[in-house]
Amino acid sequence: MFGTLSRSSKLTLLALLVLAILPPIFIWTGNSFYVDLATRLVILAIAAVSLNLILGYGGMISFGHAAYLGIGAYAVGIPAHHELYGGFEAIASFGGFTHIFLAVGISALFALITGAICLRTKGVYFIMITMAFAQMLYYLLVSLDEYGADDGLVIDARSEFPLINLDNSLQLYFVCLASLAAAMLIVRTVVHSRFGMVLQGAKGNEERMTSLGYNVYAYRLVAYVISGAMCGFAGALLGNFTTFISPEMMAWSRSGELMFMVILGGVATTLGPLLGSAAFIIIEEAFSSYTIYWHLPFGLMLMAVVLYTNGGIMGMKFKWRSPSAEKGTQENGTK
Amino acid sequence: MSSILEMKDLRKSYGGVTATDGVSLSVEKNILHAIIGPNGAGKTTLISLLSGAVKPDGGKIFFAGKDITSQPAYSRAKVGISRSYQITSLIMSMSVLDNVALAIQARSGHSFKFIKPAKSLTKIRSEALNILKQIGLADRAEDLTSNLSHGEHRLVEIAIALASNAQCMMLDEPMAGLGPEESVRMIAFIKQLKGSRTILLIEHDMDAVFALADTISVLVYGKIIATGSPDEIRNNEAVRHAYLGEE
Numbered sequence: 001m002f003g004t005l006s007r008s009s010k011l012t013l014l015a016l017l018v019l020a021i022l023p024p025i026f027i028w029t030g031n032s033f034y035v036d037l038a039t040r041l042v043i044l045a046i047a048a049v050s051l052n053l054i055l056g057y058g059g060m061i062s063f064g065h066a067a068y069l070g071i072g073a074y075a076v077g078i079p080a081h082h083e084l085y086g087g088f089e090a091i092a093s094f095g096g097f098t099h100i101f102l103a104v105g106i107s108a109l110f111a112l113i114t115g116a117i118c119l120r121t122k123g124v125y126f127i128m129i130t131m132a133f134a135q136m137l138y139y140l141l142v143s144l145d146e147y148g149a150d151d152g153l154v155i156d157a158r159s160e161f162p163l164i165n166l167d168n169s170l171q172l173y174f175v176c177l178a179s180l181a182a183a184m185l186i187v188r189t190v191v192h193s194r195f196g197m198v199l200q201g202a203k204g205n206e207e208r209m210t211s212l213g214y215n216v217y218a219y220r221l222v223a224y225v226i227s228g229a230m231c232g233f234a235g236a237l238l239g240n241f242t243t244f245i246s247p248e249m250m251a252w253s254r255s256g257e258l259m260f261m262v263i264l265g266g267v268a269t270t271l272g273p274l275l276g277s278a279a280f281i282i283i284e285e286a287f288s289s290y291t292i293y294w295h296l297p298f299g300l301m302l303m304a305v306v307l308y309t310n311g312g313i314m315g316m317k318f319k320w321r322s323p324s325a326e327k328g329t330q331e332n333g334t335k
Numbered sequence: 336m337s338s339i340l341e342m343k344d345l346r347k348s349y350g351g352v353t354a355t356d357g358v359s360l361s362v363e364k365n366i367l368h369a370i371i372g373p374n375g376a377g378k379t380t381l382i383s384l385l386s387g388a389v390k391p392d393g394g395k396i397f398f399a400g401k402d403i404t405s406q407p408a409y410s411r412a413k414v415g416i417s418r419s420y421q422i423t424s425l426i427m428s429m430s431v432l433d434n435v436a437l438a439i440q441a442r443s444g445h446s447f448k449f450i451k452p453a454k455s456l457t458k459i460r461s462e463a464l465n466i467l468k469q470i471g472l473a474d475r476a477e478d479l480t481s482n483l484s485h486g487e488h489r490l491v492e493i494a495i496a497l498a499s500n501a502q503c504m505m506l507d508e509p510m511a512g513l514g515p516e517e518s519v520r521m522i523a524f525i526k527q528l529k530g531s532r533t534i535l536l537i538e539h540d541m542d543a544v545f546a547l548a549d550t551i552s553v554l555v556y557g558k559i560i561a562t563g564s565p566d567e568i569r570n571n572e573a574v575r576h577a578y579l580g581e582e
């Protein structure tokens with residue numbers, strides 16, 4: 001069965017396998033700090049995977065994707081806050097399913113409303129307006145004293161689920177990893193479906209797709225909502241991981257980092273967003289202890305990748321191997 | 336014979352340039368109606384107005400008796416109008432087969448279908464492959480569209496028009512840039528399309544136009560100066576003066 005998988009699927013499975021094996025080893029060897037690092041990596045990778053659906057496959061360069069991370073995290077923090085301190089009975093809860101329902105539901109709604117407007121614009125206007133909406137949400141939360149304003153809010157209790165205890169770092173990690181695998185599978189399935197073909201076709205040639213009879217706007221909007229909902233879910237995991245929410249989670253620089261991860265890893269690939277997130281986490285970890293200008297090496301690396309490969313880290317690999325890779329596709333073609 | 340496509344006093348200007356200057360024209364059902372005219376006469380603009388890609392400044396468009404002037408471009412394809420492009424407009428980042436398959440997929444209802452892999456839909460795939468076979472591009476089916484030659488791109492344009500299977504096909508200079516051999520193939524192909532559907536053909540190649548057209552309209556500076564059978568057009572004094580004479 002393994003033999004029927006494409007090479008990129010095998011690589012993805014391999015990467016997920018490594019991610020499944022490493023953290024238990026970290027724990028046994030007393031390096032639990034690295035489990036935290038891996039958890040952050042996996043959560044950011046889910047966000048990057050969701051962004052890749054619209055940015056990579058759909059050609060929609062959203063500069064406001066961190067808004068959904070924030071919405072998801074607040075969807076954990078606010079209900080928990082009210083459960084503990086009273087008020088807002090309708091949503092007050094420690095229940096994980098309530099949190100996830102809110103995170104995904106509100107993210108989808110936010111994506112639907114803002115997407116309906118953003119998708120009327122194109123190019124640099126789209127980039128700016130997606131960023132503007134995220135900033136609006138940012139300033140809204142900065143103004144809410146009840147939830148700590150710009151200082152943020154400590155989440156006193158993590159989401160409660162039957163059988164699973166998110167206070168256990170390894171359990172939390174595996175929930176995140178399973179979610180990443182699911183997110184990758186969902187995006188992979190969607191982009192290979194008829195819907196996905198329309199989405200990618202519209203990225204390649206919007207005018208042609210329109211004249212074929214596709215309402216490009218509607219397809220993009222649906223993708224935008226799926227992507228936002230998925231990132232909102234990642235946000236709920238992030239809230240549980242950091243047990244702290246603050247507007248800073250949805251600052252424009254966070255959105256920029258997500259974009260960097262997707263582009264660095266390789267747009268429109270299954271594995272790219274994960275590789276990009278890993279590169280980001282590693283660079284951040286390696287340099288941020290020496291210098292506050294650690295974004296610089298990240299930026300330089302991004303430029304190098306964009307200039308010298310065709311499509312991020314994934315593209316780099318395929319470029320090096322291009323002779324054999326080409327032969328591979330030809331062989332497949334004649335089969 | 337009844338008309339299927341009606342233009343009433345269509346107007347479109349770009350800044351100071353009047354590309355369409357009060358065009359009123361009736362295209363009869365199931366004939367091949369050619370539009371000729373010098374470069375910059377407004378032929379492509381007219382097609383864009385009919386396909387909905389460009390909004391007119393004034394005038395009305397009727398298709399099968401219905402006013403479609405304010406219908407968005409994507410819904411005009413649904414009622415049966417398709418176009419090909421003078422400047423090749425394909426999805427270069429996809430395979431040739433995917434380009435054609437997307438045209439077939441567009442015919443079969445909405446595409447909010449998220450689960451089944453598009454490549455596993457054998458009905459669509461084999462129909463697309465059949466069209467590519469007809470047009471002599473079967474061996475290029477799996478190739479990335481950007482890797483094809485200019486002549487092959489022109490053929491893919493026609494394959495997509497075929498796949499859309501529209502009641503009314505608008506072909507914008509399908510012969511542009513083709514070698515003599517490819518042109519012959521293209522003419523034979525368009526002949527094959529005739530009869531069962533309405534074709535609005537824009538073409539520079541006069542031999543092709545006179546060989547294919549049932550009716551010809553001549554467009555000069557955004558105005559239709561004559562409409563008639565090929566013989567009538569050949570012998571029309573104004574046309575000879577304004578257009579044919581120039582060559």
Ligand SMILES: Nc1ncnc2c1ncn2[C@@H]1O[C@H](COP(=O)(O)OP(=O)(O)O)[C@@H](O)[C@H]1O
Pocket residue numbers: 349352353354372373374375376377378379380381
């Ligand atoms: N998008 C546009 N912007 C500005 N001018 C245009 C545009 N499209 C066409 N034109 C102008 O309108 C006129 C008609 O162009 P076109 O319809 O392409 O002519 P044809 O297809 O007959 O060669 C030309 O003068 C052209 O420069």
Ligand SMILES: [Mg+2]
Pocket residue numbers: 378379380421
């Ligand atoms: Mg033209």
